[in-house]
Amino acid sequence: MTAAVTDRLPGMQWVTGLSVLQRVSAGLKVLDSGECRYIDPIRSLSHAHYVMHLHQGHCCARYEMAMRYTLEAGS
Structure with a gap:
């Protein structure tokens, strides 16, 4: 397996x-x-x-979206 990696990366060494x-x-x-780049909707309280x-x-926008969801689900 090491030989295959070496063949694909000539002259390169792993750090x-x-x-x-x-x-x-x-x-x-x-x-x-x-x-955060996540845009999928919050599906449930869990x-x-x-x-x-x-x-x-x-505390990105995704965190804020989840917090709003929990507040709205609780009321």
Whole structure:
């Protein structure tokens, strides 16, 4: 299997150093604008709670949509 990957990527090497991968990961997190691209509707109250759990860290429009759904479903 390694030979197949090497054949498709001539001259390329896999990066396996933990410190390098951590720096790349941190850089990608900084580049993330926080804007979620999900547009599918909230399907149920449990789905709304799940969405709120996933998006609570950055409080995007998706989080707001799920919060509105829970407020409207509760009344």
